[in-house]
Amino acid sequence: xxxxxxxxxxxxxxxVNAETRDILxxxxxxxxIFQRTHALKGLxxxxxxxxxxxxxxxxxxxxxxFYEQVPDISKAKVLAKVVVQDLKEKYGDKLKCMLLExxxxxxxxxVFHLRRRTEKLFKQTKKSSNWALSFTxxxxxxxxxxxxxxxxxxxxxx
Numbered sequence: 001x002x003x004x005x006x007x008x009x010x011x012x013x014x015x016v017n018a019e020t021r022d023i024l025x026x027x028x029x030x031x032x033i034f035q036r037t038h039a040l041k042g043l044x045x046x047x048x049x050x051x052x053x054x055x056x057x058x059x060x061x062x063x064x065x066f067y068e069q070v071p072d073i074s075k076a077k078v079l080a081k082v083v084v085q086d087l088k089e090k091y092g093d094k095l096k097c098m099l100l101e102x103x104x105x106x107x108x109x110x111v112f113h114l115r116r117r118t119e120k121l122f123k124q125t126k127k128s129s130n131w132a133l134s135f136t137x138x139x140x141x142x143x144x145x146x147x148x149x150x151x152x153x154x155x156x157x158x
Contacts, residue, residue, distance in 0.1 A: 023056065025076055026063075026118065030055045032080030033114070039099045051100060058111045063118060071121055079121055086113050 030052050034040045040048050087095050087110065098106050 023060070025071065025073060026056045026059055027052060028073055028076035029079050029114070029118070030059070032077050033084055034099060036080060036084045037096045037099060039096045054102070055107070055110060055114070058107055059114050059118070062111070063115050075121060079117055083114050083117050086117070
């Protein structure tokens with residue numbers, strides 16, 4: 001028999017509302033964008049938080065509300081990669097400076113690309129979740145039809 005000095009911690013499920021999931025997803029995406037461009041090197045923690053929250057706030061302002069379709073947090077890294085590719089195609093090596101610059105016009109460019117790709121991903125997530133829902137409905141309907149037909153057959157046999 002094994003004896004544990006400290007009992008194992010119970011896993012608690014933390015429920016996060018949809019708006020918080022949206023913010024977490026965007027913040028993670030923006031963090032990965034900064035990481036991919038190496039824009040965070042040499043900055044203090046406060047500066048990192050400032051720049052990331054600045055882009056997240058501006059992105060959320062114009063973002064259509066998709067709270068029910070927030071994708072899995074693991075997709076944030078993929079989204080960041082796509083946004084960085086879009087921006088590098090147009091702006092090349094200037095991208096690192098663009099992310100840190102606090103110019104309204106420059107921020108608008110970055111936010112536009114991020115918002116466009118985020119909305120596209122959210123809509124794709126909505127489509128896939130609708131498919132899963134309709135599949136469940138079809139499965140329930142088929143199960144109900146089989147149950148009713150089995151009940152009718154059983155009643156004729158008796």
